[in-house]
Structure formats: C-alpha cells, structure tokens
Amino acid sequence: MGSFDHPKPDHLAALAQHRTWAEVRPLLRPILRPTTYKQAALDNLLHRRPEADEIDTRFVSRPTFPFVDELVAIDLPNTRSVINYSTLAMWPVSTDEVFAAARENLEAIAQPHNPRGNAILTRTDRDGDAYLTSWPLAPGWLASFSQRYAGRRPVVFMPDIDTLIVVPDIPHLLARIYRQVEQQYVDARHRLSPQGYTLDEDNAVVPFDRAGRHEQHRTAARAGYRLAIEEYAAQADWLNEALERDLEFTHCGLQMAIVGEVKLAGTDTRPYTYTIWGKGVDYLLPAADYIMFASTDADNNAVPVCTVPLTAALEITGLAPIPGMSPIRFEAPFWPDETMLTQLKQASVAL
Structure with missing residues (x-):
C-alpha cells in the first residue's frame, strides 16, 4: 500500500x-x-x-x-x-x-472551480506537486462547484493518490463515473478510494452514501463496501505476514489468532457485509454489518449458530476495539458462554 x-x-x-x-x-x-x-x-x-x-x-x-x-x-x-x-x-x-x-x-494552492470552465473536472497530478487529492480538504473548495451545478451537489472522486474528478450528482452520470472510478481504483498502483464524496447539510465533505437519499445511493454504498473490503484485506496481509514471521502479532502485542475476513453478501438492492466467529479458535474480527457465529459438529463441519448485527454482538460479548489498530478489529480470544449464546440467539436476524 x-x-x-x-x-x-x-x-x-x-x-x-x-x-x-x-x-x-x-x-x-x-x-x-x-x-x-x-x-x-x-x-x-x-x-x-x-x-x-x-x-x-x-x-x-x-x-x-x-x-x-x-x-x-x-x-x-x-x-x-x-x-x-x-x-x-x-x-x-x-x-x-x-x-x-x-x-x-x-x-x-487549491484552485477553486472556474465557472467558465468545463462542468466536469478531471485532473491528474503527474509530478506530485499540486496535491490534487488533498483539495477537498480546503474549506469551501468543493462548495465552489455548487453554483455552476445549479442545485446539483458536486461529487468528488479520488481513485488514486494523483487523480481528481468532480461531477454534478446527475444520476446517469454518477452511475457511469462510479463504474469508471472503480476500474481506475482496481488498476491503480497507488490506490486511494473508489467512493464519491459530497457536501452534507453543513457543507462538510462526507461519503456520498452518507449525505441523504439519491438514486445512486446503493451504488455509493457498494463503493464504500469495496473500499472496506480492500482495506481489511490489505491489513490482513500484513497481519498474516507478521504471524508467519514471528508466530505472533509483534507490534500489536497480540497472540496467535485467525485474522477474520470481511465478506460481501446480499443483493444489489440490499448489500451487506459479514464476518465469521468460529468456535474453538481465537480471532481478530473486523467491523462488518453482521457477525455470523459458527460451531462445529462431530466431523468438524461448520454449523451456523446465529447471525447478529455487529453493535448487538459487541454489546453482548463485551468485545472492544484493539488499541491503535486501524481499520479497527476486535480480539475474540474466547467462544461465547451459554448466557451470551442465549442472548446472541435472541438478537439473531434472518438475512
């Protein structure tokens, strides 16, 4: 990375x-x-x-x-x-x-939008001097596009650390740009994000799927999930490399454990993420929408126990984020006891 x-x-x-x-x-x-x-x-x-x-x-x-x-x-x-x-x-x-x-x-150094220029801004910083992908952090920079967009919210994309794209939130245009940006993100040597970012009611820059209803809300949400999955996968890579090298997570002060994965499931209209907490093994669990608890039978085959929203699972089990780890993970060095399992089953949902 x-x-x-x-x-x-x-x-x-x-x-x-x-x-x-x-x-x-x-x-x-x-x-x-x-x-x-x-x-x-x-x-x-x-x-x-x-x-x-x-x-x-x-x-x-x-x-x-x-x-x-x-x-x-x-x-x-x-x-x-x-x-x-x-x-x-x-x-x-x-x-x-x-x-x-x-x-x-x-x-x-951040250049505000030129109202006489192209409505769609696409720029690449070949030598790294312009700090283009930092411009959305400059107060009022993204808002400078609003007047030209005549009531449409500006949406900024930074698929890699040197590329900046700004478009109005016209639904069919956004759908095309999200597809384009996802491919750029996948192909980039120095990735940043496949997500679009816009202004909320207070003119703060936020991910597009957190700024209210829109026809492309689900597209934005899937881009957010893509980013989460890629970042957790990158984190898992270096955690597993450390485990293979040192037989423990040396710089985290943690003992040997399985590094849990984030998985995407659901439908185009209702995507969600989940991770698995299996019985009999210590885990470092990522933050996903749901935790699927799984036991084993006499033949060591996985047997689903229940699926619980993350917030409820954390409240019942008492797991807390590992200090200093980003993205956040939760150390799970035990299998829930019978009291916890009863509460988890009561909080279980059908997906």
Whole structure:
C-alpha cells in the first residue's frame, strides 16, 4: 500500500530532522492515504531498520473519511517527507497546530472551480506537486462547484493518490463515473478510494452514501463496501505476514489468532457485509454489518449458530476495539458462554 516509488515519493521525516518549525511550516501539506498505508509503511521500515523501533516512527495521522486518513508531509523539491511523532517532538507545536498549518497552506494552492470552465473536472497530478487529492480538504473548495451545478451537489472522486474528478450528482452520470472510478481504483498502483464524496447539510465533505437519499445511493454504498473490503484485506496481509514471521502479532502485542475476513453478501438492492466467529479458535474480527457465529459438529463441519448485527454482538460479548489498530478489529480470544449464546440467539436476524 506504500507509495515509495511514486514520482514524488513519500519518506519518513528523517529528511526534516534538522529543520526548525519556522522553516518547515510553509512547506507543510495535508495528504490523504488509505488507512492501512501508515501501518504498511511502518512495517516496511521496521524490517529494513529494526533500530527504528526505538523511536516513535508512527506517522502523524487522523481519520478523515471511512478507511481514509489525513497525514502531513513536508513538500520538498523531489520528495515528500511524511511527519512522524519523533519529528513532531522536536518542534514546539501540537498535532492540531501541524494539521492546521498544513490545511492553511493547502488553501493557497487549491484552485477553486472556474465557472467558465468545463462542468466536469478531471485532473491528474503527474509530478506530485499540486496535491490534487488533498483539495477537498480546503474549506469551501468543493462548495465552489455548487453554483455552476445549479442545485446539483458536486461529487468528488479520488481513485488514486494523483487523480481528481468532480461531477454534478446527475444520476446517469454518477452511475457511469462510479463504474469508471472503480476500474481506475482496481488498476491503480497507488490506490486511494473508489467512493464519491459530497457536501452534507453543513457543507462538510462526507461519503456520498452518507449525505441523504439519491438514486445512486446503493451504488455509493457498494463503493464504500469495496473500499472496506480492500482495506481489511490489505491489513490482513500484513497481519498474516507478521504471524508467519514471528508466530505472533509483534507490534500489536497480540497472540496467535485467525485474522477474520470481511465478506460481501446480499443483493444489489440490499448489500451487506459479514464476518465469521468460529468456535474453538481465537480471532481478530473486523467491523462488518453482521457477525455470523459458527460451531462445529462431530466431523468438524461448520454449523451456523446465529447471525447478529455487529453493535448487538459487541454489546453482548463485551468485545472492544484493539488499541491503535486501524481499520479497527476486535480480539475474540474466547467462544461465547451459554448466557451470551442465549442472548446472541435472541438478537439473531434472518438475512
């Protein structure tokens, strides 16, 4: 998931360790990356340079959209130096001040919509200098399309870290763009998101399926599911690699367990996701719409027990998110006892 061979590659902030805050501040830029990016990059670093484990090499980041995080980079001539907590500790500022400075700098380079230009905006940042896919973070940037779209909401897409597409929410147009963006996302070397993002009632940028009713709401929801599945799959890859290498999840402080998968099911009109919690094995469970509980018979064949909405299952079993893990997972080191199973069966739903 890393972008280390990008024309303007991302690196840890070692390149900035001898720069003062006054020197760095005008060079800060926010960047959007899939949520698994920071862990994949950290894992890559720690196995090339084990001594890096002695300092806080975690990227400074915060969730911005589901499965998409905001990081901060120092814009240098031929590279981006992504800020980590060890570098941040050298400056007399807080995390919030770093993010605020980066967004302030972004406002100066994000180009508002030209009302005399094309209604559909498609741009690619070949050299990485424009930070196109960060522009939706600039206050008022996406709203600048609203007047031209005559009552239609603007929808922005960022299938990879260098491509920006904005269209009005005309149903047939959105359907075509979602198909196009999904293919771009699948084919991209440096993926970002297959989802579209628009403005809610408060002019905040949100995923399209969270901004109210629309003819393409289900299309947007499926794109959101696609992103969740891909991000959980990427996370599962590095967790399983760590398990094969170390026989435990070293950097998470967890013991050996099965890394649960997110599966998509349902119909075009009612899609949903689920994961399986099986008896007799420890699990690291992803967040899905439902948890399917499965026991085994005398021949070790899976036997469904019940299917429970995630929120109800968590409340009954008491599972909590694993600290620091993103996307979130829940450690399930036990099989529910009889009291829990009775409650789970009562909360079970037919899908």
